[in-house]
Amino acid sequence: MIGLTAAASAVVYFARGDIDPLIAGPVAIGVLVGATQGSKWLAGIRADRLRLLFVSVLGVVAVQMIWKGVG
Amino acid sequence: MPPARGAGALTPPSPRDVRAAVGKVLHLGVLVSAGILLTGYVVGLVDEPKWFDSHAAEQAHLRARAGFPHSFAAVWDGIWRGSGEAIIVAGLLVLILTPVAGLVTSAVAFARRRDRLFTAISTSVLSVILVSFLLGRLLG
Numbered sequence: 729m730i731g732l733t734a735a736a737s738a739v740v741y742f743a744r745g746d747i748d749p750l751i752a753g754p755v756a757i758g759v760l761v762g763a764t765q766g767s768k769w770l771a772g773i774r775a776d777r778l779r780l781l782f783v784s785v786l787g788v789v790a791v792q793m794i795w796k797g798v799g
Numbered sequence: 800m801p802p803a804r805g806a807g808a809l810t811p812p813s814p815r816d817v818r819a820a821v822g823k824v825l826h827l828g829v830l831v832s833a834g835i836l837l838t839g840y841v842v843g844l845v846d847e848p849k850w851f852d853s854h855a856a857e858q859a860h861l862r863a864r865a866g867f868p869h870s871f872a873a874v875w876d877g878i879w880r881g882s883g884e885a886i887i888v889a890g891l892l893v894l895i896l897t898p899v900a901g902l903v904t905s906a907v908a909f910a911r912r913r914d915r916l917f918t919a920i921s922t923s924v925l926s927v928i929l930v931s932f933l934l935g936r937l938l939g
Binding site for chain 1: 829832833836837839840843867868869870884885887888890891892894895896897898899902924927928931932934935936
């Protein structure tokens with residue numbers, strides 16, 4: 729889930745106090761679950777459905793960001 | 800963890816054993832860190848629910864940068880005080896150090912295979928990480 733190059737820099741961020749547990753914690757949990765389950769499901773999923781799912785997730789995120797930027 | 804379970808202590812591990820051992824270390828590290836992260840999150844929810852229910856409280860906490868535990872001693876102290884934040888950071892540290900543990904495992908396994916080139920490569924990558932960590936501490 730985390731590469732060696734990322735580990736080298738992540739330790740520096742930690743030592744400088746730049747890793748916020750309240751942000752990094754949920755992100756890490758999401759990445760762990762997503763990466764393990766995603767790699768399992770990837771073999772059996774149809775590419776067009778995956779694309780549709782991905783586009784809708786990106787769409788929701790985009791609308792959310794616009795909403796926050798405007799409001 | 801010995802680099803080659805199953806293989807005898809005297810027979811050098813095969814490339815497949817090396818891969819399996821590294822895979823096992825990485826898998827274990829990810830599982831352990833996920834467990835610690837979830838524990839920390841639950842403890843944090845119980846302990847400091849205000850961070851989670853108000854956007855303003857979370858933002859105020861984010862601005863108080865000095866609040867994050869950012870040394871091994873602070874994390875250790877925080878764990879014993881039952882601070883959810885410190886437990887989450889401990890889980891993140893396990894996650895960060897997991898690939899390093901995998902690297903150490905492969906370095907040991909290559910050394911046992913008398914594979915000088917790959918032992919040297921893993922050891923030098925390890926020392927680069929160590930140097931970056933020490934520099935980060937010194938300059939940070």
